[in-house]
Amino acid sequence: MSRSLRSPLHVSMMAVLRRERGRSALTQAELAGRLRRPQSYVAKVETGERRLDVVEFVEYARALGLEPARLLALILEGEQG
Numbered sequence: 001m002s003r004s005l006r007s008p009l010h011v012s013m014m015a016v017l018r019r020e021r022g023r024s025a026l027t028q029a030e031l032a033g034r035l036r037r038p039q040s041y042v043a044k045v046e047t048g049e050r051r052l053d054v055v056e057f058v059e060y061a062r063a064l065g066l067e068p069a070r071l072l073a074l075i076l077e078g079e080q081g
Contacts, residue, residue: 006048008079009075009076009079010048010051011048011079012075012076012078012079013075013078014045014046014047014048015078016071016074016075016078017045017046017060017064018046020064020066020071020074021042021046021064024064024065026064028042028043028046029042031063031064034063035059035060035063045060057071057072
């Protein structure tokens with residue numbers, strides 16, 4: 001299992017998070033507000049500078065209006081192409 005920040009799975013996650021934020025018509029600042037975090041937190045997650053732990057992942061999914069399981073499925077689909 002790769003621990004690289006740039007593994008195919010992590011690259012897929014970053015892309016899906018950006019895409020789903022766009023589909024939700026949220027700016028980074030708006031999403032950050034929902035998460036009660038600074039805008040830089042969202043930017044760092046989306047660019048791969050920061051990883052999410054499982055609790056943060058659940059919060060992030062819900063802030064996007066998605067069930068965490070659905071968000072994970074989208075990420076795994078993206079990893080496979």
